[in-house]
């Protein structure tokens with residue numbers, strides 16, 4: 001899919017010098033609300049793991065795959081420098097915070113349905129500058145928001161890699177108890193510089209062997225080690241492992257290495273051709289991002305990002321329970337914004353900025369029906385946190401819809417330019433008419449009944465006065481509307497038919513006069 005020339009990496013989470021993190025909501029929104037992604041199911045593929053282990057470098061190959069038309073010859077030319085997410089050699093950390101590719105990529109499911117794929121790079125863990133909290137925050141947020149997390153590790157799959165995941169496993173178990181679904185989707189251990197190919201082959205098959213060996217629960221194994229293993233299997237819907245060869249000494253030792261394939265070992269390139277297409281395999285049931293068993297859209301993901309960041313904002317690792325509550329909150333918020341979006345879209349179609357004025361009764365009927373459908377839509381979404389939490393968000397939704405409706409009403413009224421002049425015209429015309437009729441009645445000695453017309457004159461005068469007051473002061477808008485309505489009735493039933501009859505007879509006489517001439 002065509003990317004714009006300005007597409008590139010965008011920092012969405014940054015870490016300040018005092019180890020606090022800042023979520024850049026504006027930039028995240030620009031990415032997630034990208035027009036290509038709106039309304040589509042999504043996938044977020046991320047990479048996490050220790051610092052200086054070739055994570056960003058690997059992501060750039062993911063980018064090449066996603067950018068290549070039909071994914072043919074995606075690996076690129078032999079002499080082409082590797083660009084995209086920033087990577088570099090050296091011993092000090094490079095990527096900080098979290099970085100997302102600014103535009104989604106569109107891929108097609110086997111059914112033909114298009115989905116939007118986002119890519120995310122993360123700060124390497126365990127460098128000398130980052131705190132335990134920072135590491136846990138980056139890892140937790142990555143796991144919670146991604147559908148596929150590539151856990152990049154060096155040389156071997158070790159016990160500490162598994163222990164690192166135990167906190168998340170605890171959260172996962174809580175989520176399973178509450179909602180009967182695994183909270184995390186796919187975790188792919190990517191073992192770089194695998195040295196024991198003579199024993200276990202590269203690729204997914206070798207990885208499977210290593211993984212099943214490490215995850216096997218042995219007799220007499222310490223209780224904690226056994227617990228992490230069993231929980232991991234429960235909490236991730238899919239855990240797999242890929243053994244990657246060393247890329248060659250030119251990659252690791254040369255200062256002027258710019259990522260060109262020429263300098264990379266053949267074995268590494270061969271394994272890339274297996275790994276990358278498999279990670280983006282559309283037949284993989286875990287590729288699309290789900291929360292609580294429901295596929296989400298990019299706008300929903302925005303709510304999840306915000307809620308998770310709020311729970312981590314205290315600077316301390318939240319309890320698994322707090323994380324679960326944040327998920328439930330985001331889940332309700334996402335359902336609420338989808339319903340609100342639905343209401344806005346439906347109303348815009350009928351009374352948006354470019355639509356003509358519609359009668360207030362018609363507008364009200366439209367609002368009532370759309371409001372009913374929006375609330376129904378909210379109620380139908382499978383929600384977390386129980387009925388009590390959901391009712392709070394439903395009430396918020398209803399209040400927000402009422403506010404939107406009042407804006408639509410005002411906007412619709414403002415389109416009715418004629419209505420503004422119609423009320424005073426009607427009353428002034430009525431007053432003039434009443435005054436003349438009363439005067440005529442007086443002259444022809446029928447003054448006894450002229451009080452009816454003088455009474456009507458003063459009623460019109462009073463209504464005009466009140467109407468002017470409501471319009472210029474902005475107070476008692478309801479009364480102003482009733483007066484408008486009353487003026488409408490007089491206009492439509494008396495003045496308009498009279499004017500059109502006069503106009504028609506005038507036309508007829510002009511035409512008749514023209515004929516006789």
Ligand SMILES: Nc1nc2c(ncn2[C@@H]2O[C@H](COP(=O)(O)OP(=O)(O)OP(=O)(O)O)[C@@H](O)[C@H]2O)c(=O)[nH]1
Pocket residue numbers: 050051052053054055056057058086087088089090092093094095096122123124125192193244245246247251252257
């Ligand atoms: N040993 C080894 N080095 C690699 C591999 N792939 C890339 N590199 C090199 O590792 C160095 C760091 O690459 P980056 O992609 O910047 O690493 P990173 O993990 O993103 O580093 P941080 O952003 O600091 O966490 C570069 O010099 C790469 O050429 C690999 O498979 N094995």
Ligand SMILES: [Mg+2]
Pocket residue numbers: 055056057086087094095121122124
């Ligand atoms: Mg990096």
